[in-house]
Amino acid sequence: MAGASPLIQIELGPPVRQPKPAWLRAKAPVGDNFHNLKKLARGLGLHTVCESAQCPNIGECWNHRTATFMLLGDICTRRCGFCAVPKGKPEAIDWEEPQRVAEAVATLGLKHAVVTSVNRDDDNVGGAKVFAETIRAIRASTPDCRVEVLIPDFQGLEEPLRIVLEARPDVLNHNTETVPRLYRAVRSGARYQRTLDLLAKAKKFSPGVVTKSGVMVGLGESTDELVEVFRDLGNRGVDLLTVGQYLRPS
Numbered sequence: 675m676a677g678a679s680p681l682i683q684i685e686l687g688p689p690v691r692q693p694k695p696a697w698l699r700a701k702a703p704v705g706d707n708f709h710n711l712k713k714l715a716r717g718l719g720l721h722t723v724c725e726s727a728q729c730p731n732i733g734e735c736w737n738h739r740t741a742t743f744m745l746l747g748d749i750c751t752r753r754c755g756f757c758a759v760p761k762g763k764p765e766a767i768d769w770e771e772p773q774r775v776a777e778a779v780a781t782l783g784l785k786h787a788v789v790t791s792v793n794r795d796d797d798n799v800g801g802a803k804v805f806a807e808t809i810r811a812i813r814a815s816t817p818d819c820r821v822e823v824l825i826p827d828f829q830g831l832e833e834p835l836r837i838v839l840e841a842r843p844d845v846l847n848h849n850t851e852t853v854p855r856l857y858r859a860v861r862s863g864a865r866y867q868r869t870l871d872l873l874a875k876a877k878k879f880s881p882g883v884v885t886k887s888g889v890m891v892g893l894g895e896s897t898d899e900l901v902e903v904f905r906d907l908g909n910r911g912v913d914l915l916t917v918g919q920y921l922r923p924s
Contacts, residue, residue, distance in 0.1 A: 714781060718774040721748045742788045743775050745804050750792035752863040759792060767800045776811035779819055787812055790824035802834030806841035820844040830868045832875065839880040846876050847886040850907065853899035860893060870910055877911040886914035893920055
């Protein structure tokens with residue numbers, strides 16, 4: 675055809691496999707700090723989310739003497755799609771656990787301790803009391819240590835939340851994890867609105883507490899969905915937000 679642009683032939687070669695970025699490659703867990711922390715946790719009969727959730731970053735964190743202690747055993751009553759913590763019927767609550775966590779914090783000389791737990795839908799109030807006693811025990815043994823608690827949703831009950839807040843944690847964290855559309859697959863047993871309500875109530879009951887939440891990306895969410903979550907959290911007075919890349923347990 676007169677005046678038509680000439681055809682351009684494009685030849686495509688075989689697909690080239692791109693190397694994974696360096697930050698995605700976790701180093702093998704070795705080093706004195708790693709082994710000393712592991713020995714300490716074993717000796718005190720403590721669990722860490724780092725081990726129970728099979729976190730691929732355990733080597734890096736533990737070598738920097740950073741660990742997140744996990745209360746209330748290592749068996750969870752829920753089956754979240756992203757998590758490798760064992761699921762099933764949990765053991766009885768260990769009321770001596772707070773003192774052992776405080777001993778570990780003192781031994782490590784921590785300035786900021788992070789404490790979380792499995793979900794204990796079988797006893798939300800009992801679980802909250804263990805959180806509260808752990809906060810108090812850490813304060814007694816290491817007064818200069820800031821205490822951050824990463825709590826479950828307590829099935830939306832107010833009493834457990836109040837129990838934790840009465841112990842005056844420095845930071846109260848409850849993760850949103852993902853966007854509402856993905857909750858059924860990612861957070862079995864959780865509800866997006868329940869999470870927002872918990873964070874709003876925490877600020878209402880204890881206006882001075884720093885509230886925090888975290889979101890994983892890489893699960894199939896869209897940018898618009900993430901922005902909506904960020905807006906929802908801001909409207910609930912959340913002070914701190916972390917956004918992390920989802921990495922499979924390994």
